[in-house]
Amino acid sequence: MTAVPMEGQPSETTSAASGGGRGPKPRTSRVGKDPRVLPYLLVTPLAVFIVGLALVPAGFTLVESFFTVNALDPPTRFSGLANFQHLFANPAIRHSIGNTLLYVLIGVALSTALGIAMAVVLQRKFWGRSAVIALIVLPWALPGVVEGLVWSGIYDPNSGLLNSFLTSVHLIDNYQVFLGQHGLLTIALIEIVQVWQMTPLSTLLILAVLQVIPDDIYEAARLDGCNAWSAFRYITLPLARAGIAIAMVQAVVATLNVFDQPYVLNGAATTGVSLTMQTYFISFQNLDFGQGYALSLLITVVTVLVSLVVVRAVYRKVEF
Numbered sequence: 521m522t523a524v525p526m527e528g529q530p531s532e533t534t535s536a537a538s539g540g541g542r543g544p545k546p547r548t549s550r551v552g553k554d555p556r557v558l559p560y561l562l563v564t565p566l567a568v569f570i571v572g573l574a575l576v577p578a579g580f581t582l583v584e585s586f587f588t589v590n591a592l593d594p595p596t597r598f599s600g601l602a603n604f605q606h607l608f609a610n611p612a613i614r615h616s617i618g619n620t621l622l623y624v625l626i627g628v629a630l631s632t633a634l635g636i637a638m639a640v641v642l643q644r645k646f647w648g649r650s651a652v653i654a655l656i657v658l659p660w661a662l663p664g665v666v667e668g669l670v671w672s673g674i675y676d677p678n679s680g681l682l683n684s685f686l687t688s689v690h691l692i693d694n695y696q697v698f699l700g701q702h703g704l705l706t707i708a709l710i711e712i713v714q715v716w717q718m719t720p721l722s723t724l725l726i727l728a729v730l731q732v733i734p735d736d737i738y739e740a741a742r743l744d745g746c747n748a749w750s751a752f753r754y755i756t757l758p759l760a761r762a763g764i765a766i767a768m769v770q771a772v773v774a775t776l777n778v779f780d781q782p783y784v785l786n787g788a789a790t791t792g793v794s795l796t797m798q799t800y801f802i803s804f805q806n807l808d809f810g811q812g813y814a815l816s817l818l819i820t821v822v823t824v825l826v827s828l829v830v831v832r833a834v835y836r837k838v839e840f
Contacts, residue, residue, distance in 0.1 A: 604814050648759055711778075727763075729764075777796050
């Protein structure tokens with residue numbers, strides 16, 4: 521006999537067709553359930569690398585800056601703010617602060633101005649534009665030590681290209697020693713080398729912002745009688761402030777931490793010594809690692825504060 525289901529009761533055929541809640545359910549991974557997990561999984565290795573390479577040494581520097589860590593005066597012991605007091609009482613540190621300030625002023629101003637000018641030139645497409653951009657990037661790709669060695673041949677007092685050029689145009693009568701004699705001239709010539717390295721990155725950062733400015737804005741300005749200078753002043757500069765701010769920040773970080781160029785070109789001469797060079801001298805020549813940690817911490821704090829001031833003053837959010 522065939523059982524007839526009562527009214528309102530589902531039949532076995534219907535229950536089996538619908539699964540009845542008794543069939544095996546497909547297994548789904550956690551990422552499949554929540555796609556937001558995947559980006560975090562992808563960046564986790566990089567985050568671990570950054571923490572291990574940057575944040576852990578930074579924390580170690582923060583702690584050790586309050587201790588006396590001197591190979592010539594063991595053992596390591598807590599000294600509070602003594603390292604910072606010794607640094608500010610050191611006339612060599614105060615002199616290097618002035619030098620570093622000049623490096624920052626010259627480097628940020630020149631690299632930003634040149635970056636804006638070169639980005640505006642490269643904003644419009646022309647024949648050979650890609651090759652020009654590739655050539656511009658080369659100085660940025662070179663290590664600072666290599667750049668110092670290249671420019672040492674230009675500044676050489678015996679056979680340098682700068683002396684040769686100046687004598688050929690009769691600006692000087694005989695070859696001169698440019699580095700190490702006068703503080704401001706030495707800093708300016710050294711910073712020109714760093715500007716040569718920083719400007720390509722500033723150009724690319726600003727150019728990236730200029731590329732997204734709609735051409736319709738410039739076309740409308742031309743129809744209203746706006747000339748090239750007015751378009752640059754009232755359209756290009758305001759709309760490129762985000763890229764300019766980033767370019768200035770990278771220039772601030774590079775100039776506040778300048779080491780390779782002055783060390784290669786001028787050695788340990790006080791006329792061009794920077795704060796980062798003093799960190800090296802204190803730590804590895806005097807073996808006073810506690811003061812070296814303290815000076816590194818001060819440089820880091822100043823770099824962060826100055827960068828925040830630059831972003832606050834220059835950066836503006838732009839929407840098209």
